[in-house]
Amino acid sequence: xxxxxxxxxxxxxxxxxxxxxxxxxxGSPMDSAEVESILERVRRNAEAAGAGPDPGLMGSIREVxxxxxxxxxxxxxxxxxxEKAAYPPGRGLxxxxxxxxxxxxxxxxxxxxxxxxVPVFLGRSAGRFxxxxxxxxxxxxxxxxxxxxxxxxxxxxxxxxDRADVHKWAAIEATQVFPVRARLGLFTVRxxxxxxxxxxxxxxxxxxxSSGA
Numbered sequence: 706x707x708x709x710x711x712x713x714x715x716x717x718x719x720x721x722x723x724x725x726x727x728x729x730x731x732g733s734p735m736d737s738a739e740v741e742s743i744l745e746r747v748r749r750n751a752e753a754a755g756a757g758p759d760p761g762l763m764g765s766i767r768e769v770x771x772x773x774x775x776x777x778x779x780x781x782x783x784x785x786x787x788e789k790a791a792y793p794p795g796r797g798l799x800x801x802x803x804x805x806x807x808x809x810x811x812x813x814x815x816x817x818x819x820x821x822x823v824p825v826f827l828g829r830s831a832g833r834f835x836x837x838x839x840x841x842x843x844x845x846x847x848x849x850x851x852x853x854x855x856x857x858x859x860x861x862x863x864x865x866x867d868r869a870d871v872h873k874w875a876a877i878e879a880t881q882v883f884p885v886r887a888r889l890g891l892f893t894v895r896x897x898x899x900x901x902x903x904x905x906x907x908x909x910x911x912x913x914x915s916s917g918a
Contacts, residue, residue, distance in 0.1 A: 709913045717906040724898060728821045729852045730777030740770045743858040750866035758865070766861055769884060773854040776886070779825065780857070782847040783881040790875045798875075805876035812869035813860075817849065820856040823894060824849050841879065850894070854884075 735743075744767060751758040789800040798805065817823065826848040833842055851857045864870050 732775040734773040734775040784845040785879045787878040802876040809872035
């Protein structure tokens with residue numbers, strides 16, 4: 706193996722190792738004191754932004770925190786849009802619910818990515834099969850991978866500070882959100898990135914070999 710190829714392989718391995726450290730997913734669980742500290746920050750941030758924390762939402766966040774084992778999970782979001790966006794008076798942002806949802810996504814995706822939390826699936830309903838009698842249909846399904854429940858709570862605290870959720874609730878008529886832990890999956894970010902880095906390293910090695918480096 707030439708020195709150039711060895712450097713390329715070491716660079717690829719170092720890049721993947723750095724990614725694994727950032728991506729995480731196997732941390733330590735929060736204790737009750739840490740949970741209460743972050744929840745208090747959610748409350749303070751919401752109040753500072755001019756909106757008191759919703760008791761029902763705070764209870765739901767606490768419930769998610771109660772199942773913490775320090776490991777990654779996926780949050781399932783079932784979404785039904787309003788016919789017209791319902792912003793608080795004086796916002797002047799129009800009544801398109803999809804435009805409101807796009808504003809929410811633009812605000813929160815950077816907050817997710819800096820915590821190695823990534824959307825892994827987004828799809829629109831293509832019909833119905835089995836559903837309880839009288840149940841309203843969902844318009845959209847979104848799956849978001851969170852590095853840990855700690856990261857989820859930290860994300861909630863930052864959203865409360867920025868009031869990005871005003872766009873979400875303007876867009877959405879109803880939603881059901883719940884965490885799941887993968888038992889079987891044919892797609893993983895770790896494997897996909899590993900294959901991509903391996904492919905790039907292989908192509909680089911071929912190019913170096915053909916150039917005689």
